[in-house]
Amino acid sequence: MILYVSDLAASIAFYRDVVGLPFKFEDAGYAEFATEGTRFALYERRRAAWLTGSEVAPGPAAEVVFVVDDVDAEARRLAAFGARILSGPADRPWGHRTLHVADPDGFVVEFAQRIPRRRPRKP
Incomplete structure (x- = not known):
């Protein structure tokens, strides 16, 4: 990417x-x-x-996702750096606990921790 x-x-x-x-x-x-x-x-x-x-339009046209072991620890660490937190941490039904921050261009950066799914996948 x-x-x-x-x-x-x-x-x-x-x-x-x-x-x-x-x-x-x-x-x-x-x-x-x-x-x-x-x-x-x-x-x-x-x-x-x-x-x-051709010209490339500014973001946020993309989301970058990083899988981490402890999203709550990442939230504390990122807040200490002054990162602009958009949402979370929050448990998602698809099996992730997520945190979203904005990078300097406004791209959405997600940190995701795997957790048990709350809803099954459709076959």
Whole structure:
């Protein structure tokens, strides 16, 4: 996943220092984090037209989800960093306890802890 952001330095600081992702590198308006299983990166929105052929509208057009062991502990940790908490923590019927915060561009960042489902999945 690549998020197109307005202020690369602010977004790097948010995902590295507040969310806690391990930072990998930054180069020419692009920054990548050392995540497992998927690539998570940021790209300066002002450079997007060069890459995509057209302007990219600002967020929040995406939601980033991180699975954590203890969403309540994450809520306390994020609040201590001054993160803008949008909702939660709250138990969801699909088997997650969630917390939603906003990143510097207004993208929704969800932290989800697996809990027992309250409703079964339809076959």
